[in-house]
Amino acid sequence: MLNKDTGYLFRPADLIWIEGAREAVNAINDAGHLAFVVTNQSGIARGLYQESDVRRLHAWMAEEFAASGARIDRFEYCPHHPDGVVERYRRTCPRRKPGPGMITDLAAQYDVDLSRSFLVGDKDSDLEAAHRAGIAGYLFEGGNLCAFVKSLLSRHPA
Template sequence: MNVDHGYVGDIGRFTFMNGIFPLARHAVDRGFRVALITNQSGIARGYFTETEFLHLSDWMQEMFLAQGVELAGVFHCPYHRTGKVERYTRDSFWRKPNPGMILEAARRLNLDLFRSVFLGDQPTDMAAAQAAGIPRRIMLTKSGTVPEGMATLTIRQLSDLIPHLA
């Protein structure tokens, strides 16, 4: 969804990926619901607060609405086992590569994971989607290399995914 500037917790450091809005509109037009599943260890590490992240999430949702796309949900994991903020310092089933956030999104949003498409840019994204039972796992990667069997399709830019969404 956003360019990885490392631990982005505020609007000033947030940059939408090129092509995210047309891709999201295309997906919604084909009956998909778009949800964001994101590790946010910056909260546990003390780089920004959960309240600041929630403010950023609200703004992201507003930006999508302005582009004609309603996000079905934003699911985040603020936990990390080596965090500095005691409240968030722990292991969590929600933290990717675990499937917890995906399973919770499916429960809350009544999603059929077998018919879902998961797009990510990290091997942990693919591992979480695979563990959740999502058969269509798309990896956005500049290198074009992905560990064997993790992704069912690799793309180099978001627009490459549009023809694959039926």
């Protein structure tokens, strides 16, 4: 949760950063944690945009972070939705939050210690996904994301 939820985001021009987002990722990097983004992208299943649009957005975001000295180690997204209009993506998927699949897949691929991991989200489904994956979840309700993340890093040493 690095940007404001403007609904079905897939164009870089429509992204509105949350205050302190880049600095928060930098703080995570400096603390020795891996930084992952896990995002539901039901707009794909709904036929509003393509997976290539999401990959392009994530590549642009990675460049923006790199320009400020921060790094996202991996972007993960789930394009599925049980009510999707695009048949290929119409299904219930364990990777779709509140399912834990994206988190557990990343943990396995990167040999992540879940006891030292945490997720910051802006929805109850984010926190449920974290809980179901066995990691701490924290609800960010506004303000400066970097200050919020720094307050969590002391509880979760790398």
